[in-house]
Amino acid sequence: xxxxxxxxxxxxxxxxxxxxxxxxxxxxxxxxxxxxxxxxxxxxxxxxxxxxxxxxxxxxxxxxxxxxxxxxxxxxxxxxxxxxxxxxxxxxxxxxxxxxxxxxxxxxxxxxxxxxxxxxxxxxxxxxxxxxxxxxxxxxxxxxxxxxxxxxxxxxxxxxxxxxxxxxxxxxxxxxxxxxxxxxxxxxxxxxxxxxxxxxxxxxxxxxxxxxxxxxxxxxxxxxxxxxxxxxxxxxxxxxxxxxxxxxxxxxxxxxxxxxxxxxxxxxxxxxxxxxxxxxxxxxxxxxxxxxxxxxxxxxxxxxxxxxxxxxxxxxxxxxxxxxxxxxxxxxxxxxxxxxxxxxxxxxxxxxxxxxxxxxxxxxxxxxxxxxxxxxxxxxxxxxxxxxxxxxxxxxxxxxxxxxxxxxxxxxxxxxxx
Amino acid sequence: xxxxxxxxxxxxxxxxxxxxxxxxxxxxxxxxxxxxxxxxxxxxxxxxxxxxxxxxxxxxxxxxxxxxxxxxxxxxxxxxxxxxxxxxxxxxxxxxxxxxxxxxxxxxxxxxxxxxxxxxxxxxxxxxxxxxxxxxxxxxxxxxxxxxxxxxxxxxxxxxxxxxxxxxxxxxxxxxxxxxxxxxxxxxxxxxxxxxxxxxxxxxxxxxxxxxxxxxxxxxxxxxxxxxxxxxxxxxxxxxxxxxxxxxxxxxxxxxxxxxxxxxxxxxxxxxxxxxxxxxxxxxxxxxxxxxxxxxxxxxx
Numbered sequence: 081x082x083x084x085x086x087x088x089x090x091x092x093x094x095x096x097x098x099x100x101x102x103x104x105x106x107x108x109x110x111x112x113x114x115x116x117x118x119x120x121x122x123x124x125x126x127x128x129x130x131x132x133x134x135x136x137x138x139x140x141x142x143x144x145x146x147x148x149x150x151x152x153x154x155x156x157x158x159x160x161x162x163x164x165x166x167x168x169x170x171x172x173x174x175x176x177x178x179x180x181x182x183x184x185x186x187x188x189x190x191x192x193x194x195x196x197x198x199x200x201x202x203x204x205x206x207x208x209x210x211x212x213x214x215x216x217x218x219x220x221x222x223x224x225x226x227x228x229x230x231x232x233x234x235x236x237x238x239x240x241x242x243x244x245x246x247x248x249x250x251x252x253x254x255x256x257x258x259x260x261x262x263x264x265x266x267x268x269x270x271x272x273x274x275x276x277x278x279x280x281x282x283x284x285x286x287x288x289x290x291x292x293x294x295x296x297x298x299x300x301x302x303x304x305x306x307x308x309x310x311x312x313x314x315x316x317x318x319x320x321x322x323x324x325x326x327x328x329x330x331x332x333x334x335x336x337x338x339x340x341x342x343x344x345x346x347x348x349x350x351x352x353x354x355x356x357x358x359x360x361x362x363x364x365x366x367x368x369x370x371x372x373x374x375x376x377x378x379x380x381x382x383x384x385x386x387x388x389x390x391x392x393x394x395x396x397x398x399x400x401x402x403x404x405x406x407x408x409x410x411x412x413x414x415x416x417x418x419x420x421x422x423x424x425x426x427x428x429x430x431x432x433x434x435x436x437x438x439x440x441x442x443x444x445x446x447x448x449x450x451x452x453x454x455x456x457x458x459x460x461x462x463x464x465x466x467x468x469x470x471x472x473x474x475x476x477x478x479x480x481x482x483x484x485x486x487x488x489x490x491x492x493x494x495x496x497x498x
Numbered sequence: 499x500x501x502x503x504x505x506x507x508x509x510x511x512x513x514x515x516x517x518x519x520x521x522x523x524x525x526x527x528x529x530x531x532x533x534x535x536x537x538x539x540x541x542x543x544x545x546x547x548x549x550x551x552x553x554x555x556x557x558x559x560x561x562x563x564x565x566x567x568x569x570x571x572x573x574x575x576x577x578x579x580x581x582x583x584x585x586x587x588x589x590x591x592x593x594x595x596x597x598x599x600x601x602x603x604x605x606x607x608x609x610x611x612x613x614x615x616x617x618x619x620x621x622x623x624x625x626x627x628x629x630x631x632x633x634x635x636x637x638x639x640x641x642x643x644x645x646x647x648x649x650x651x652x653x654x655x656x657x658x659x660x661x662x663x664x665x666x667x668x669x670x671x672x673x674x675x676x677x678x679x680x681x682x683x684x685x686x687x688x689x690x691x692x693x694x695x696x697x698x699x700x701x702x703x704x705x706x707x708x709x710x711x712x713x714x715x716x717x718x719x720x721x722x723x724x725x726x727x728x729x730x731x732x733x734x735x736x737x738x739x740x741x742x743x744x745x746x747x748x749x750x751x752x753x754x755x756x757x758x759x760x761x762x763x764x765x766x767x768x769x770x771x772x773x774x775x776x777x778x779x780x781x782x783x784x785x786x787x788x789x790x791x792x793x794x795x796x797x798x799x
Binding site for chain 1: 546
């Protein structure tokens with residue numbers, strides 16, 4: 081196995097209470113042989129001490145003491161496993177309504193979302209929320225796992241009913257790639273190994289999907305965006321004039337010799353070198369961290385952005401955003417906030433609350449006075465200085481902001497620019 | 499398939515470098531917590547890459563328990579010299595002498611939890627506002643819930659129920675006076691990733707990580723190096739064994755594995771087939787089911 085040449089897939093799992101999410105993750109880890117003997121021993125022991133007559137794989141993902149006491153997940157937990165084809169990072173997020181913020185957090189970096197539905201219960205309010213958040217955060221791929229098929233006698237009719245219910249709802253959402261898989265996480269049907277109980281299902285297993293879904297076009301390779309994190313100036317004798325711009329590519333493909341423009345100054349120059357640790361890089365693209373030098377001496381600093389001369393982002397002080405609210409403190413119009421966007425930061429003012437979205441019906445609720453924890457709403461923010469941004473639809477990195485409380489410094493909102 | 503894809507090690511490297519550069523940009527007095535273990539050596543290597551051709555723009559802090567492997571200290575001093583970076587040493591012995599920390603007694607005594615006092619004292623003394631460490635989420639269940647930017651109150655404590663949400667690659671390092679951050683740039687790396695990357699980049703490690711002969715004591719199934727810090731219990735005897743270490747903590751608590759793996763290739767092969775977690779040999783995690791969670795809340799790494 082050539083471990084060094086595999087891709088990384090980040091996915092999130094969203095499920096309602098008791099629909100077997102922890103068991104599914106436990107199953108993926110167990111069947112892919114990512115569980116170590118000492119972890120398994122610990123789980124076997126605690127299953128036994130709880131009086132279970134099987135090994136409860138969900139215990140593998142149990143985290144903090146307070147969670148085990150309450151039998152719930154409080155926060156996003158990250159899990160790791162690898163197969164010969166890919167390395168996976170799971171953002172395991174709880175499904176309760178009060179934890180929408182965690183779901184959004186997990187979804188923000190994911191290439192793929194697994195949405196779990198209990199075959200006995202079908203679509204629930206929480207399923208709507210999970211699907212909506214996956215679409216809102218523009219996770220490129222979704223897999224709907226209809227779980228606990230063993231408890232509905234592996235019925236094709238039950239499965240088909242849920243698939244059509246889900247499609248009816250999701251047609252309004254615009255998730256581009258949705259796959260459906262009937263599974264039993266407890267027994268392992270169609271998770272890693274094909275089920276012998278569902279001959280009627282011709283599709284592939286969950287693991288096969290995870291290993292083969294096409295993710296190389298998940299980043300924007302068209303619009304060149306390079307936000308500057310810091311300026312590297314060694315101040316040594318051999319590097320007296322060295323001025324490198326450190327940052328991570330957020331979009332497009334940059335090459336030495338490219339004509340580029342620096343924002344906000346508008347100065348135009350040519351890329352001299354793209355390097356990391358002194359090694360030259362021929363082509364740089366998202367999500368690579370590099371150091372860039374230019375032919376001309378341009379006084380760039382943190383928060384500035386290097387782009388192509390003929391393809392610039394929006395430049396302005398008025399941001400129209402969809403936000404998910406993450407603070408117990410509600411927000412009203414005319415509130416002062418701090419906006420963080422790429423490596424840029426500015427104070428700003430919430431100008432107008434436009435509407436909230438009812439995530440069950442997807443209807444708009446107009447004339448809102450305030451936005452509260454877990455609300456999803458559209459608002460406009462005026463920043464004190466110009467920002468260089470794209471729509472979130474076009475670029476998840478240059479189209480996203482976080483909103484910070486000026487007094488407490490807490491992150492209170494996550495915004496996607498329209 | 500498009501050519502514009504980077505493999506998982508490059509993606510993890512890129513993510514870690516982005517985070518390290520954010521730390522340098524967002525904080526006034528950042529430091530790198532250097533334990534001498536492979537993860538902090540990796541972190542130092544990534545920091546070097548992040549700022550090249552400039553030097554690493556922050557000091558390394560080493561909390562010296564006085565129970566370190568001599569190999570660790572020698573390696574540390576050589577690395578610091580090579581990189582031209584500043585080293586700050588916080589001493590647990592000093593904290594004990596000053597009465598700030600109390601030594602545990604008995605055969606299983608360890609200075610592991612005493613490090614918390616020295617660490618917090620050192621961070622305060624140097625007015626550190628961001629301490630980056632090489633902790634990884636795959637190591638331990640309490641660490642699975644850790645953020646990249648982990649906010650600590652003025653007492654250095656971690657509150658798992660009230661962590662800042664972390665979205666996209668937007669890291670919020672704003673803080674109030676007296677508070678600080680712990681930052682974990684290699685959060686998303688697994689043990690295998692670390693070894694693969696060390697091999698890929700040809701990173702030097704202390705000899706402890708490779709197979710060697712050593713006088714050991716087997717205690718509760720854990721292979722411990724025999725040293726002046728260990729008191730033999732009744733019935734225990736010193737045996738010469740062929741071992742190596744998977745992690746490097748203090749001498750009296752870090753368990754070794756019997757191994758013939760004397761190069762990176764063999765180590766990777768060994769890890770690919772191993773059936774226990776790397777912290778499985780850490781006596782400090784075995785004290786209670788929630789040992790790590792409890793220490794983290796108090797301000798442990």
